[in-house]
Amino acid sequence: MSERRLCDLLRVEPGTKVRLDRIDASETHGHAKSDSEKELADGLVRLAGLQDRLWAEAKHPVLVVLQGIDAAGKDGTVHHVMSAFSPQGCPVTDFKEPSPLEISHDYLWRVHQHVPAKGEIGIFNRSHYEDVLVVRVHDLVPKMVWKKRYDQINDWERMLVDEGTTIVKFFLLIDRDEQKRRFQERYDDPTKRWKFKMSDLAERALWEDYAAAFEDALSRCSSAAAPWYVIPANRNWFRNLAVAEILGDVLDELKPAYPPIDPKVPANLVIE
Ligand code: AMP
Numbered sequence: 001m002s003e004r005r006l007c008d009l010l011r012v013e014p015g016t017k018v019r020l021d022r023i024d025a026s027e028t029h030g031h032a033k034s035d036s037e038k039e040l041a042d043g044l045v046r047l048a049g050l051q052d053r054l055w056a057e058a059k060h061p062v063l064v065v066l067q068g069i070d071a072a073g074k075d076g077t078v079h080h081v082m083s084a085f086s087p088q089g090c091p092v093t094d095f096k097e098p099s100p101l102e103i104s105h106d107y108l109w110r111v112h113q114h115v116p117a118k119g120e121i122g123i124f125n126r127s128h129y130e131d132v133l134v135v136r137v138h139d140l141v142p143k144m145v146w147k148k149r150y151d152q153i154n155d156w157e158r159m160l161v162d163e164g165t166t167i168v169k170f171f172l173l174i175d176r177d178e179q180k181r182r183f184q185e186r187y188d189d190p191t192k193r194w195k196f197k198m199s200d201l202a203e204r205a206l207w208e209d210y211a212a213a214f215e216d217a218l219s220r221c222s223s224a225a226a227p228w229y230v231i232p233a234n235r236n237w238f239r240n241l242a243v244a245e246i247l248g249d250v251l252d253e254l255k256p257a258y259p260p261i262d263p264k265v266p267a268n269l270v271i272e
C-alpha cells in the first residue's frame, strides 16, 4: 500500500504543465486488485455516511466533474462510486451536444442551471469543459473564442467556490490501446453495442488533438479552489477506489454534521 494519499499523488498542482503521455494509465500506486473489492466497499460505506450528514446539514453544495475520452469510464464511475449516495441528494447531469436553445445562449448558461444546491452532491458527466475540448478539436467556434474560455472557466468556478460550493474534478485517463479494447468489447457484446457509434471511430482518429486539448484544460484550469485529479483509469477497480477515496477526503474536509436538535423537541419524549 502506498504511503502517500491518492489525493496528493493524483492532484494536478496549479500552474504545472500536464503531459499525459508521461502518466501510466495502468498505474495503481501500490494498490492490489485482490484487496480492491474490500477497499471499495469500505470507501462506499464512508461516502454514504458523509453524504447522509451533508444532506441533513444542507450547508454545502459539492460539484463533481467527470471528464475523459470516449470509453474512459465516466458512466461506470457514476454507476460504481456514486451508487454510494442516496439519489435524492445526488443529481447527475449528462452534457450532450447542446440543443438549439442551449446553443443560442453562452456556453455556461446550460451548465449553471445544474450546479448543485446546498446539501447536494451534483455530478457532471461531461461538463463545461467540453467547450474547450470537443469544441476546440472540431473548430466549433473560432480559436479566438475558445482560448478565452480557460480564464472564464477559472473565474466562474472561483465564483462558485466563493459562494460556498466545493468543486472536485476527475479526469479519467485511459490509453489508446485500452480505448481500442473497450470499443471492441462494446461492439462484440450485444448488451453493450448500443453504446458504440461509428462516430466513436472518427473521434478516436483525433486522439492527439484531444490529448492536447485535455492537457491544456488540466494545466490551465487546476486551481487550489477547484483542482483537477488525473485518475489512471485503465483498470476499473483502481479508478473506482481512487475516485471514492479522493471524494471521501474532500467530503471529510467539510466536516458535515447532523444539525442540532430543535430545542422545541423535548428530551426523553416517548411517542404514544
Ligand atoms: P456521450 O459519450 O454519449 O455522453 O456523448 C455525448 C456527446 O456530446 C459527446 O460526443 C460530446 O463530445 C458531445 N458534447 C458534449 N458537450 C458538447 C458541447 N458543448 N458541444 C459539442 N458537443 C458536445
Ligand code: MG
Residues within 6 Å of the ligand: 070, 071
Ligand atoms: Mg460516447
